[in-house]
Amino acid sequence: MKVAVIGSGYVGLVTGACFTLKKHEVVLVDVVKEKVDKINKGILPIYEPGLDEIVKEALEEKLLKATTDYKEALENADMVFIAVPTPSKEDGSLDVKYIEQVASQIAETLEGLKPRKLLLVMKSTVLPGTTENIFKEIIINKVSEEWKGKLSFAMNPEFLREGIAVEDFLNPDRVVIGIEDDYGKDLLSKLYLDFVNEDKILITPIKVAELIKYASNAFLAMKISFANEIGNLSKSLGIDVYQVMDGVGMDKRIGRAFLNAGLGFGGSCFPKDVSALLNFGRGLGHKMLLLDATLQINKEQPKKLVDLALKRYGSLKDKEIVVLGLAFKPNTDDIRESKAIELIKLLLDEGIKAVHTYDPAAMENAKKYLSNNKIKYHATLENALSSAEIVFIATEWQEFKNEDLYEGKEVFDGRRVIEGKKAKYYEGICW
Ligand code: UGA
Numbered sequence: 534m535k536v537a538v539i540g541s542g543y544v545g546l547v548t549g550a551c552f553t554l555k556k557h558e559v560v561l562v563d564v565v566k567e568k569v570d571k572i573n574k575g576i577l578p579i580y581e582p583g584l585d586e587i588v589k590e591a592l593e594e595k596l597l598k599a600t601t602d603y604k605e606a607l608e609n610a611d612m613v614f615i616a617v618p619t620p621s622k623e624d625g626s627l628d629v630k631y632i633e634q635v636a637s638q639i640a641e642t643l644e645g646l647k648p649r650k651l652l653l654v655m656k657s658t659v660l661p662g663t664t665e666n667i668f669k670e671i672i673i674n675k676v677s678e679e680w681k682g683k684l685s686f687a688m689n690p691e692f693l694r695e696g697i698a699v700e701d702f703l704n705p706d707r708v709v710i711g712i713e714d715d716y717g718k719d720l721l722s723k724l725y726l727d728f729v730n731e732d733k734i735l736i737t738p739i740k741v742a743e744l745i746k747y748a749s750n751a752f753l754a755m756k757i758s759f760a761n762e763i764g765n766l767s768k769s770l771g772i773d774v775y776q777v778m779d780g781v782g783m784d785k786r787i788g789r790a791f792l793n794a795g796l797g798f799g800g801s802c803f804p805k806d807v808s809a810l811l812n813f814g815r816g817l818g819h820k821m822l823l824l825d826a827t828l829q830i831n832k833e834q835p836k837k838l839v840d841l842a843l844k845r846y847g848s849l850k851d852k853e854i855v856v857l858g859l860a861f862k863p864n865t866d867d868i869r870e871s872k873a874i875e876l877i878k879l880l881l882d883e884g885i886k887a888v889h890t891y892d893p894a895a896m897e898n899a900k901k902y903l904s905n906n907k908i909k910y911h912a913t914l915e916n917a918l919s920s921a922e923i924v925f926i927a928t929e930w931q932e933f934k935n936e937d938l939y940e941g942k943e944v945f946d947g948r949r950v951i952e953g954k955k956a957k958y959y960e961g962i963c964w
Contacts, residue, residue, distance in 0.1 A: 534724060537562065537606035537613040539635050541572060541599055543579055543698070543801075544656060544691050545616030550584060551702040553591035555727040560606040561599040572599040580866040580894055583699040603642040612652040612720060613639065614689070615668070619657050625808035626816075627660050629667055636668050640675035648679040652720050655688040658806060660747065660813050661740040664688045664711070687717035688739045690746035695800065696864030708734045711742025747810045751824055754803040756791040758830040764794030764963025765837065773964040775949060794963040796872035796927060796947040797834035799861030804831070804870045835875045838925065838947045838962045839883065845943075845958075849883040853921035856880070857914070858928025858948075859892035859899040866894040873927035874903060876947065880925075881907060891917035893930055914938070922957075926950045 534557045538549040541561040549559040563569050568578050575589045591597035600606055607613060617631040632655075639653065653672070655664040669686045676684070688711035693701045708725045712718045718736055725734055737745070764774035774794045782789025798804065807824050814821040842849060861871035868874055877888050891911045892899065900910055911917035914932060918924065922943055926933060929948040936954045943958040944951070953959020 534558070534611045535609050536560070537610040539606070539613060539615050539639070540617035540657070541568060542616065542618060543581075543695065544693065545614070546572070546577070546579065547581060547584060547693055547698045547702060548614065548616060548656065548691065550587045550591060550597065551699065552724070553594070553596040554587060556596065557724070559591070559597050560610070561597070562601070562603060562606045563599060564601060566601055569599040569601050581698055582696065582864060587699065603638050604645060607639070607642050608646055610651065612654055612724070614654045614656045616656040619659055621805045621808055624812065626812040627809040629659065629663060632657060632659065632663065632668055633671060636671035637675065640672045643676050643680050648677070648683050650683050650685070650716065652685045652687060652717050654717075654721065655686075656691055658690065658746050658802070659743055660809060661743045664739050664743060665713075685714055685716045686739065687712045687721055688742040689721060690742055692749065695867055696862065703728065705729060705733065709737060709742045709745050710734060711737050711739040713739055747806055750803055750806040751810050751827070753791045754798050754807050754831070755823060755827045757793070757798045758827040760792040760794040761797060761830050761834055761963065768963050775964060793949065795834070795949060796838065796876065796962065797831040799870040799872045800867065801869040804828070834962070835872050835879055835947070838876060838945055839879045841960050841962070842923065842945055843883070849880065849885050851884070851886045852923060853887045853889065854880055854885055855917050855921045855924040856888050856890045857917065857924065857926045857933050858930055859890060860895035860928050863928055863930045866898055868895050868898045868902060872947070874899065876925060876927050877903065877908065881905065887921075889917045889920035892928065893932060918942070
């Protein structure tokens with residue numbers, strides 16, 4: 534099939550590239566010319582294991598190209614995926630400006646093309662009603678009568694985790710397809726049956742698909758905050774929350790995943806999506822108490838680790854501290870809403886002399902966002918570690934999981950990376 538993907542950010546690029554694995558022809562559209570040029574040369578704007586090989590092969594086989602030109606993407610497409618960002622506004626509510634812009638662009642482009650059956654699929658995370666009441670509405674109001682009868686709309690949320698997105702795409706737990714008619718159902722089912730068995734495909738109305746995405750992310754975020762709440766309690770009882778959660782998670786009704794206590798959740802999805810759902814629900818007159826507590830617990834978590842150090846040293850003023858990890862989780866260079874960054878800010882607020890930091894992938898992004906002459910970015914893990922005695926672990930990168938590294942160190946572990954067997958002193962945030 535011929536697929537256009539509008540937005541070649543994280544989701545658009547991974548999704549578009551993976552479609553080419555089954556020989557579908559994909560055209561990616563992006564407004565940023567440099568990004569488009571890079572992708573066409575096989576240089577990826579993001580760090581995602583396994584993706585560069587897929588993109589390179591697709592470029593060689595001429596199954597993938599990127600462009601800034603909507604017409605080039607839309608003129609032959611059977612379906613168009615929308616994968617543009619849906620950021621938060623200041624108040625936490627959803628900002629749909631990019632969805633609106635794309636809708637207008639699509640409508641204008643279609644006017645220059647001969648009407649034919651075309652499926653428009655929302656992939657961006659959008660609140661219930663957005664696909665039909667904003668995206669579809671804008672397009673339908675702008676296109677000719679002839680086009681109106683030929684367009685079909687659908688919503689197909691993504692459940693990709695950064696760092697393992699390719700694997701998640703190829704082995705999903707489910708593919709949710711929100712549709713308004715059989716045309717959308719048949720075309721999307723056909724596309725995804727190349728990747729999954731029929732029993733993994735769930736067909737729903739569009740609004741249901743939209744809410745499945747938010748409810749899934751909110752539930753996972755809630756599990757993490759729950760583990761952290763029980764973790765804080767465990768800490769004060771002198772017991773290990775990981776043992777508690779192992780026992781809790783053995784119940785199949787609960788499951789062990791996403792019950793790892795620590796610094797809390799970051800990234801571009803959970804904080805934003807929980808806030809947007811909370812805001813949305815409140816707008817409809819619901820208190821959204823669980824979501825509110827999920828965010829509050831998450832906000833307070835990094836402070837808990839700093840408090841442990843304050844308890845030990847009385848004050849952190851003029852101390853030098855190593856912070857390992859800057860990315861919001863391992864295997865990504867993404868620092869958005871990273872708890873490691875929050876931790877560094879809290880340490881700076883305590884008046885520390887210097888933060889020595891290292892991350893295997895996120896240093897460049899962190900430098901752009903966080904420049905302060907008290908922050909020393911080290912080229913190697915060893916250099917960072919040799920710079921101070923007190924070590925905070927903020928991201929669970931594999932290379933940090935070596936007890937020998939911490940010999941003679943005073944370690945405050947925010948992610949249960951080590952057991953502290955060789956450390957001079959060791960404390961976990963919730964254990
Ligand atoms: C999340 C979801 O897991 C994906 O299913 C979803 O598609 C994606 O958001 C999205 O909406 O696009 P992602 O943000 O990449 O994926 O990262 P996760 O692996 O879910 O981790 C999120 C945060 O939770 C990280 O900061 C991680 O350290 C933290 N976390 C995760 C914990 O603190 N404890 C856990 O047990 C699990």
